Amino acid sequence: MNFDQLKYFLTIVKTGSFSEAADEMFISQSSMSKQIKALEHELGIDLFKREHSKIYLTSAGKKFLDYAQNTIKDHNDIRLYLDEFVKKSSKTIRIRSIPVVSAYGVSERIAEFTTFYTSDVNVIIDMHESSQDDVQKELKENKIDLALIRTEFLENIDEFEVIPYLDDVFVLACSKNHPLSKNKEVSLKDAAQYPLSLLSPSSKLYTIVVKAMANQGLYVKPNCLTTRHKILLEIVQKSDSISILPDRLVDTKIFPNIITINLKEDLHSSVAWVRKKEQRVNAIAKEFWNYWKQYYNEEA
Structure with missing residues (x-):
């Protein structure tokens, strides 16, 4: 039994697949299968039961899982502890x-x-x-x-x-030609009257903005969603859409046609x-x- 075999075992359990585990560990599937078979032979037990394309832990495999997790954790902890005493380049x-x-x-x-x-x-x-x-x-x-x-x-x-x-303070971003651009301060209610572009729901910035608007009784559907804030600013710069973002994400040097306006509400992260x-x-x-x-x- 060696640490590589324990890591292979844990990766298979995590991914639920020999092929995915092999990809994650950067070895061939056949090599991983041989390592697990060697481990099972040494232990004298089956760790996995295989049914068609799915694999499951046996009862013994479930017991072995706790051992493997604790052993790898202890191994990593020991290496980190001793690392302080070892000179490395x-x-x-x-x-x-x-x-x-x-x-x-x-x-x-x-x-x-x-x-x-x-x-x-x-x-x-x-x-x-x-x-x-x-x-x-x-x-x-x-x-x-x-x-x-x-x-x-x-x-x-x-x-x-x-x-x-x-502390991230949120502002409204719009083009210099937008009707809101002359304002020194706007409310979320003001913003809700215009097409709204936001980062996608996978971003917590989306959650912050949508929740803040909902608290004001404003339930708006963004007209555009994107995963990258620079793409979002490109859209805002060249359209009548607005966005609500942390001030630090709005780089007016890169996007000179964009202006930021303070929000009346205290919106921050x-x-x-x-x-x-x-x-x-x-x-x-x-x-x-x-x-x-x-x-x-x-x-x-």
């Missing part, structure tokens, strides 16, 4: 973020960290942007070290440590760095967390 920080990195100055500060806050270590930043729900899932499953997300949507917040980053309490991370990830904590204290 490079270390990885696993980060996930909602799609705000370029607009919120995150990349500049990461560059500063890699330049000034490390000594003999090459920092590998494993960072991807995804939806709030996907980022939270990876955070809860210990697949990442920390995340940049909207805290009002974070479930069981007591399980996490939080470093506030910034809190963005923060978040990590699970008691989760072991390597030394460089700890240093990165402390860097952001120092930045927040200086800004506060």
